[in-house]
Amino acid sequence: MDKQLQRDLTKWLKSQSKLAKRWLMLSVGLGFLSGLLLVGQAALLAHILHQLIIEHTDKYQLVSSFGGLFAIVGLRAACSWGREIYGYRCGEQIRLHIRQLILLRLQQLGPAYIKGKPAGVWASLVLEQVEEMQDFFSRYIPQMSIAVLVPMVILFAVFPLNWAAGLIFLITAPLVPMFMALVGLGAADANRRNFKALQRLSGHFYDRLQGLSTLRLFNRAEAEAENLHAASHVLRKRTMEVLRMAFLSSAVLEFFSALSVAITAVYFGFSFIGELNFGHYGVPISLFTGLFILVLAPEFYQPLRDLGTFYHAKAQAIGAAESIVEFLNSDADGMSQGQxxxxxxxxxxxxxxxxxxxxxxxxxxxxxxxxxxxxxxxxxxxxxxxxxxxxxxxxxxxxxxxxxxxxxxxxxxxxxxxxxxxxxISWVGQNPLLLHGTVRDNITLGNPLATEEHIKQVSQQANADEFIQRLEKGYHHQVGDRSGGLSVGQAQRIAVARAMLQSxxxxxxxxxxxxxxxxxxxxxxxxxxxxxxxxxxxxxxxxxxxxxxxxxxxxxxxxxxxxxxxxxxxxxxxxxxxxxxxxxxxxxxx
CATH class of the missing domain: 3.40.50.300 (P-loop containing nucleotide triphosphate hydrolases)
Incomplete structure (x- = not known):
């Protein structure tokens, strides 16, 4: 995929996130609060261990510290729960908006445009591709802010205690997003190919399912099954490409995070045995300092690792957004309407x-x-x-x-x-289309506020009342999709009654x-x-x-x-x- 196109699609996706700014801010705010609580949790844990191991303090004197530690753990769990809830609400609101944009565009373009592509393609566009954007809005977008805020909080806590450890964090931190970007260069392309394969399979399957009777009559069912197998094999191959990218990205991030934490641990280990003597502002490194920073070390990289884990959600969303934006921007100037x-x-x-x-x-x-x-x-x-x-x-x-x-x-x-x-306009076509619902629902499709008397009157004028009365539930008889349960003549008379009711x-x-x-x-x-x-x-x-x-x-x-x-x-x-x-x-x- 062209890099400029990727940037344009990313810009479009981020512009949609403004619609759920409130939920987004709440999710980021709870993530930031969790980062602050994390520093407090690390400090309490290091304080407890320092007092028990070095100061030999009686454990009963540390009850308040233990209570504070448990309280912070509980608050962090509550923050994580809240982040999940607000993140989901953010993604849900934006997905509803994007679906509304697609449906309004479909309504504007009309059935002549829609028939140009298989029904499965539209189903994939409205359902699967919009769903694939959920993690981008609920996880990736909030994590972008958290991946900056939480490491900054930890750096502000670490640098006053030990500038060498803070420098290690500061130098190694860019390695994680840098390699994440390198690995993710092909992820958007892989996801785009995956969605294209899904669209083709959806359209192919839906069309063949509709014409299954014809295929069986002409003895083509097995041949079409082979075609479906070939299309599903392509989709399977494209899906494995996406998964391979995701696993490779996770492995790279874990490697560099573990390497950075190991460098920090080695520094403190050699400092404690007297081999290294720098980074402590002239004050000997205590067990509290070492434990506090070592507890925070993996947590410093955790937001960056989470961002890398969610990076595939960005690639997924870009791959899905390509077809959606292309459809929303489709050239249909002649279909414009006035007021x-x-x-x-x-x-x-x-x-x-x-x-x-x-x-x-x-x-x-x-x-x-x-x-x-x-x-x-x-x-x-x-x-x-x-x-x-x-x-x-x-x-x-x-x-x-x-x-x-x-x-x-x-x-x-x-x-x-x-x-x-x-x-x-009152319209009656050659193939009467009745929607899933009652007979009454289908008659009142163009005039939902019609009275029962008016409905019965047009039904009698359309010669439909006589067979409707014979149905078990009359006007409340359930009609299946594509006029299921009624003959073509009966369905057409209902269509005539519907047109009459529209007047x-x-x-x-x-x-x-x-x-x-x-x-x-x-x-x-x-x-x-x-x-x-x-x-x-x-x-x-x-x-x-x-x-x-x-x-x-x-x-x-x-x-x-x-x-x-x-x-x-x-x-x-x-x-x-x-x-x-x-x-x-x-x-x-x-």
């Missing part, structure tokens, strides 16, 4: 002038298109597969960027508040009867006919026998608008005539 309120939302008119619908990568999907849909007009949109109908619908819904002009009630769509614009002035019908049997199709069409009466409507349909009831027909081919007029006017020529002839021939063959 202008929609004028007269109870009546909708749409005007497109040289409209070009773009993909999230700025490729032209359809256009240029020029047309007008007048208030209360019912318009059909037809054309062969791949003509650009779905792209046009996505642009109207604000899910795809565009060039040219697309005005709603005279206001450019880019300038509108998309959330308010979508409140004016939009602009109806978009995207082949609402494409997957239905004859009886369900009749019921859905009957309910939709009553619902869209008097409303501005745009219906995408392959059923050409439904076009005669529409006020106007738009015909698309290869992303262009090739015909525009009433059904009777354009049915005798052009692409629509060819489509009608093909339909008639197919019906005769049947």
């Amino acid at each position: 202008t309120n929609l004028e007269s939302p109870e009546t909708i008119s749409i005007t497109a002038d040289q409209l070009e619908v773009l993909s999230p990568q700025s490729q032209v999907l359809a256009g240029p298109l020029s047309f007008t849909i007048h208030p209360h007009e019912q318009v059909a949109l037809v054309g062969p597969s791949g003509a650009g109908k779905t792209s046009l619908l996505n642009a109207l819904l604000g899910f795809l960027p565009y060039r040219g002009s697309l005005k709603i009630n005279g206001t450019e769509l880019k300038e509108l508040d998309h959330s308010q614009w979508r409140q004016a 939009g002035a602009f109806w978009i019908l995207d082949e609402p009867t494409a997957s239905l049997d004859a009886n369900s199709e009749h019921l859905v069409l009957e309910s939709l006919k009553n619902a869209v009466s008097g409303q501005t409507t745009l219906m995408v349909s392959h059923r050409l026998d439904q076009l005669a009831a529409m006020d106007r027909v738009l015909v698309m081919e290869n992303g262009k608008l090739v015909q525009n007029g009433s059904f009777e006017h354009i049915r005798q020529q052009g692409l629509l005539a060819d489509m009608l002839a093909h339909t008639d021939k197919r019906d005769l063959d049947a």
